[in-house]
Amino acid sequence: MSEKKTKRRDFLFTATTAVGAVGAAAVVWPMIDQMNPDASVKALASTEVDVSSLTPGNTLTVLWRGKPVFIRRRTQEEINEARSVKMEDLIHPEKDEDRAKNPEWLVMLGVCTHLGCVPLNDKGDYNGWFCPCHGSHYDTSGRIRKGPAPWNMEVPKYEFVNENTIKIG
Amino acid sequence: MKSLFKLFSIIIIIVVSNSYSFAAEKVEYLKTDWSFKGLFGKFDRASLQRGYQVYTEVCASCHSMKYLSYRNLAEPGGPEFSEAQAKAIAASFEVTDGPNSDGEMFTRPGKLSDKFVMPYENVKAAQAANGGAYPPDMSVLVKARGGGVDYIYSLLQGYEEAPSNVSLDEGVYYNKYMYGNKIRMAAPLSNGLVDYGDGTNATVEQMSKDVTTFLMWSAEPHLEARHQMGFKAIVYLIILTTLVYFSMKKIWSRVESEV
């Protein structure tokens, strides 16, 4: 008789513990999720930028989701330089044609992919950007060429609403 | 065990009756069947959408709703306009933004992320335009009034001729549900004031119900999620309590003592 009883008791305790554990886990989730971006932050998805005053060879820096976005109106030289690079020479191979659909305009997050500093304009060994924190060099397409950063600077989703306005996000 | 329950219920009754005991002169509010009351209460979507229409066509000329955003109109548990509809609603408002690169403020059509546009720039402007009385912000109005939805619903229908012993100043109206019976807001609703798109007859009663439902949602936008989660939580707790009860009996059966 005792074996049967023991089994039933064991099952009861196991079931109680299991159900209790599920509840405890369910209570923990809201406490974790509250730190994720809230509804008002998620709603601020896009920003529109007027680029009519930007002349070739200059960069406009705007804030999007709390991060700087570089909008570079490139000169023909810069475009040529970016497009002539061989894929084998790149740490993170990406074609310039894919990064800048309209070759004159380069739009990317101005955040170094190493540890998140903001690279400086028109600096570095490749005439693009140079991150002062740990010495990453980016070319005129914002691609990593030298230094500790693992990837090219990220190109966000953007579109030209009209000739003079870029919508980021 | 029994006495514990008794004490719980006594305390709850006392607490609850206390919180209701302030309406010194108790008035019976008008009652209606609110769909959002009860264990599984949900909002009536059509009523919320109509309520938004009443708010925006009637109330919004004086009352702000500064804690609401246009995106809320498309969020689950609310009026649930489609995203396109909510975008169109937002775009129909002029929002002040800026400063632009010249340092100037400018206006643009509203976006989903914008807060509801306010009828007045600030409280002082609202007072100046309304003879010194500030039309309260309506975002949490239902929760800010003791009678809640029943009070708002009644107030909207409570306008009457003042009894002969009550004298009213210019711009003051008689309302039998208002505290002190004197109110600075003229009767806002009249039959057929708005044109409901769904063909519902826009009686004062109907509009009062719709706009009050809308205000309940605006004050408590997660009410539906709360009711759903609450039911699950309590069912879960009852199951676990039962399991723990039998485990306890089992464990205590080892000692000769009552639990």
Place this chain on the structure above:
Amino acid sequence: MSDHDYRPKSKVGQWFNDRLPLLTLANHLTDYPTPKNLNYWWTFGGILTFCLITQIVTGLTLAMHYIAHADMAFESVEHIMRDVNYGWLIRYIHANGASMFFLAVYIHIFRSLFYGSYKSPREIIWILGIIIYLLMMAAAFMGYVLPWGQMSFWGATVITNLFSAIPLVGEGIVTWLWGGYSVDNPTLTRFFTLHYLIPFLILGLVVLHIWALHVPGNNNPVGIDIKKPSKDTVPFHPYIVIKDGFALLMFMIVFAFFVFYAPNILGHADNYIEANPMVTPAHIVPEWYLLPFYAILRSVPDKLLGVVAMLSAILILAVLPWLDTSKIRSAVFRPLYKQFYWILVADVLILGYVGAMPAEGLYLLIARVATAYYFLHFLVILPILGFKEKTLPVPLSITEPVLGGSPNLAAARNKESKIE
């Protein structure tokens, strides 16, 4: 106690325990001999621990979103309610959790009053408890100010003005408390700081409270000293743990009902109106758990004496172990005290009721009578009762009547064993 010579089984455990005896502590807590006749009123200690932890966890998460600034506090609370993921849930748990905390602490206190748990050798436990209770009131009051609604603002104004009753320095103290000439932003930020601090002070005091409890061990419904461990005791784990767990779950069902189905019923509607220094609400009332003291305050027509009466009503509890002269602990064996006990319970409930009513007419009269009786109970009735009351015989041990064959108190009484 057996845990003195406890030694962990594993080598690693021994190595660790020799350096920091945490395992000895854990062993002490699990094996802790507890009277086996504890009834459900004794489960509220565990429930209160749960309440404190719940308030700290939800409070910390709310503090990640709340903005302690007079211009933004109300809006940030609405932001929590609307936009923060599960913000409404966390805030409603925190707001109703305060009420549940007080509900539990009142039951805990009145259990102690009934069974004489405050008496020797447990005076320190009791006094620590009173300090915890005072800190709870401070934390609850300041927490209620944070949403910066009308009741927050005017509650803060009225309560801080109590200090102006102090002769000579009163006004100066109030200005100092405010950090200005009225309740304003400096007041809000310091209240937030203190509201954040106090729960951790309470946590520390709770550790001392439990430590002090574990020296003499639990009192019990019979109110006699028991040998530990013996037939009268069971180890804390699993017996008391599962019983506390069961009671806690029952408590959580009530808690969940408030959070999910009546989250605002214990609050005041006026607190959903943003603070306005130019308009006072028609009735200023504190939260329900402070109403009895509010009634005492208002029942005294003099400003200073009213404040003194209110504070005395709480502080008188601290000297209760010496006001109660009876040597018998449990009201079970004190037929007269038992009746006065229930009159006191009724008296406090009445005080709570009139505290919520306007202070005028009949309500004021009732408040005055009830206030007078409150002090009468502690200052006159209790000291005299200890000498005059004919108490019932107390059994020698919890198991005694059981061994006698019939597990009821009548059998115990027949043994005519009396503790002097």
